[in-house]
Amino acid sequence: MSHTTEPKKGEANRLINATSPYLLQHAYNPVNWYPWGEEALEKAKKEDKPILVSIGYSSCHWCHVMERESFENDSIAAIMNEHFISIKIDREERPDVDQIYMDAVQAMGQSGGWPLNVFLTSDQKPFYGGTYFPPESWAQLLKQVARVYNEKRSEVEESADQLTNAIATSEVIKFRLKDNGTEYTTTTLEKMYEKLSMKFDGNKGGFKGAPKFPMPGNWLFLLRYYNATNDQEALRQLEVTLSEIARGGIYDQIGGGFARYSVDADWLVPHFEKMLYDNGQLVSLYAEAYTATKLELYKEVVYQTIDWLEREMTSKEGGFYSALDADSEGEEGKFYVWTKDEVEHVLGAEANLIMSYYNIEKEGNWEEGKNILHMHVSDEEFAKRHDLGVAELKEKVWKADELLLEERSKRVRPGLDDKVLAGWNGLMQKGLVDAYVAFGEPKFLDLALRNAHFLDQHMIHDFRLNRSFKSGKASIDGYLEDYAFVIDAYTALYEATFDEQWLKKAKGLMDYTIEHFYDNSEKLFFFTDDRSEKLIARKKEVFDNVIPASNSQMALNLYRLGKIYDHEEYLNKSSMMIGKMTALMEQETAYLSNWAILYADMATPTAEIVIVGKEAELMRRHLTDRYHPNKIMMGAIDASDLPLIKGKTTIGGATAIYVCYNKTCKLPVTSVEKALEQLQ
Known part of the structure; x- marks a missing residue:
């Protein structure tokens, strides 16, 4: 077996030419990493070696840990270099590859997550995998896999074929999606709500248990359900959830923006990374919730989060960056937490009031001496307890936030993932448009328009979309997710401005998507363009997660554009798509909430x-x-x-x-x- 030369100490591997910040983080590992592509895949065939695919993203905490422990370890790297062709993938750039191998690991009966490490035959078929491995087990596993691959090849290939067949099975067959003509009724809507309501945490909001993720689609469904039925309990649950999140540590109290999730059930201790896709959807949600409730807290959250977006996440061209890391100086949350002494030093005479407001303690409310800023009660309640007017309290808090923010900006910043992803930009642009519609703030529209022009000039060519933009160039063919969210943003931009250029662009993207992604036989869209690289399976995404499924968003887009253009084909396609999902929606509303939002639109007159x-x-x-x-x-x-x-x-x-x-x-x-x- 030929031996792959490994990078010499301090020498870069092939990832040095990548655009992805995540791949660049690994460019000086002693592992002879390749990016996903022709060179690595051909080499595996030529040398008859198994492929190791390792998938993560730049703000993933456990990805950093595994890199530190294993991929920077010379002796472990030597095993990888001798026996495998090792490929590093940024899941945010290549969700198509990630989706296939995540399915494979779950089909092996393991729970998915990142880092995702999967072993493939030289023709890309998976036969074993898992997520994070500690260094000793990783080294042991590498040797074992290499031995089995050489000594029991036919068994490995047989199991790889079975797995590949399992993951290539169409979602329509796998989830028994039937073409049901749909009667849209509020009775079915009520069943969906009841399914969700069994999981509610009536006290702290969200769903019961920990960790707690903000799931914008679920809460938006609650709002739309309340609108359709006037169910006050649904509105109460929504308000509890949004208010608790806004007052919790998961929300950056002085800087704006939401962290990925909280590790506890109280929204207090965040996993400190901030993702663009969460923040885009949450801006939309809080803006819409404000229109329904007129709660001032929601308005403050929207304004402060958009300030953060403008300050920390916007490129000079008008694109929005992908993520901020949880760690700085190798420590999770270090950038965001405070000691009592630090706060006293910055705020002087006002310190006691603000420490009480944000629950800052000498011993720390998180780790020893460290405090995560959060609130226990509303401003009205706090002002009353401290014999202050609400306006007076707000003024004091605002001044303190400014001072703390200024002090915080002197700290070592968390890593920034500065690639610009089309779909995530669509979500954030839509958030800005929704905020503009709710508050009439010209700045919000300016940011949205700048972003819309940026996407149009740099990432769309003849209605064909690129996924990623970095260092002045666009790359990677767009996925269904990219088209879905950009179409949604452009449609919303038209509705907020009546400027028909955005509507025409949305329709052009829609027609391209129907031509190159739509599966006529199953009446759903593939995740990948028929002009793009062919992988071992062509998948369809039907379940809504933290990001809505690209198919549910396309069904919504078809419905809206179908109405605006009086376009029967669009409306029929939308209706057939939701008809396929209705039976499953009643059972699994939490994972199909974006579909359920469209159902609510169809169950009541638009x-x-x-x-x-x-x-x-x-x-x-x-x-x-x-x-x-x-x-x-x-x-x-x-x-x-x-x-x-x-x-x-x-x-x-x-x-x-x-x-x-x-x-x-x-x-x-x-x-x-x-x-x-x-x-x-």
Whole structure:
């Protein structure tokens, strides 16, 4: 067997040419890493060696630990270099590869997670894998796998074939998705809500138990369910959840932005990494929840989080970065936590009040001496206890936050993953548009427009989308997730501005996706473009997780664009997709909540609102002050070719609002109040 030369001490391996910050973190490991691609895959065949695929991402804590313990260890690296072709993958750049091998590890009966380490035959078929391994077990496993691969090849290949067949089985067959024509009823909606409500933590919000993840799709479904049924308990559960998260340590109290999850059941101790996709969706959710509840806390969270986005996560071109690491100086959370002495030093005379406000203790409320800033009660309650006016308290807290933030900015910062991912940018852009619609803040629209232009100029060519942008260049073919969230953001941007260029771009991307991703036989979309690299399986993503499934988002996009363009094919496709999922949705609402949101839109009438005239934009703003989420907004200052606007005119020169349901319009009105009455 030929021997692969390993990098010499201090010498870079092949990852040095990668764009991914995660791969670059591994560029000086003694492991002879390759990026995923032709060179490594060919080499494995030529040398008849098994492939080791190791998958992670830049802000993954246990990925760093395994690197430190094993991949920087010369003797372990030597075993890897002798027996394997080792490939490092950034799961955020290549979710297609990650999805296949994550499925494989779960099919072996193991729980998935990252780092994901999977052994493949030289033709990319998986035969063994797992997640994090401590160094001794890792070294032992490497030797064992190499021995079995050489001595029991036929058994290895047989098991690899079986696994490959299992993961290549279509999701439609695997989950018994049937073409059900769907009757959309609030009864089915109630069943979905009941399924979810069994998991509620009525005290602290979210679902019972720990760790606790903010799951924006689940809470948005609660809000839409409340809107459809007026169920006050659903609204209460939503408010408890959003208020507890906003006051918890999972939210960065002085800097804005949400951490990935909390390790406890109280939202107190975060896993400190901040991901763009969480923050984009949570900005949308808090903005919409504010419109429904008018709770000031939600507005503060949105404004502060967008400040963080602008300050720490925006590239000079207008793209949004992917993530901030949990660790700085090799220590988790070091950047974010405070000792009592540090706070006293920064705040002087105001320190006692603020320490009480944020629950800072001498012995620390987390690890010894270290405090995670969080609140136990509302500002109103705290102000009353301390004999202060609410406005006075807010002013004091705001000043203290400024000082603490300034002091914190002198610390060593957590690592920044500065690649720009199209789909995640779509989620954040949509968050900004939703925030603009809720609050009318021009800055939010400016940021959204800058991002929309950035994507359009740098990441979209002839309606074909790139996944990733870094160091001035776009790379990797877009996945369904990228198209789904960019289409959603552009559609929302049209509805917030009535600028039809964004609508046309959304439709162009939609038509490209139907042509290159849609599976006519199963009536769902593949995750990958038919022009892209062929892997051992072509998957479809149907379950909503922390990020909604790309198929559920496409079904929503088809529904909205179908309404706006009066496009029967889009509406039929959307209806067939949701019909396939309804039976499963009733059983597994928590994992299909984005589908359930579309179901809620279909179970109650969707208003088509058209505004025509000089004041179209102003009237849109007044109309969206009131909570009515199940609507499509269209408008024009004068004429438009959109089917639902054609032929609609001003009334005696005054801007007119047309409220329509299923293309049938009520009498046009010239005041927002009258339009709101028609919406009731």
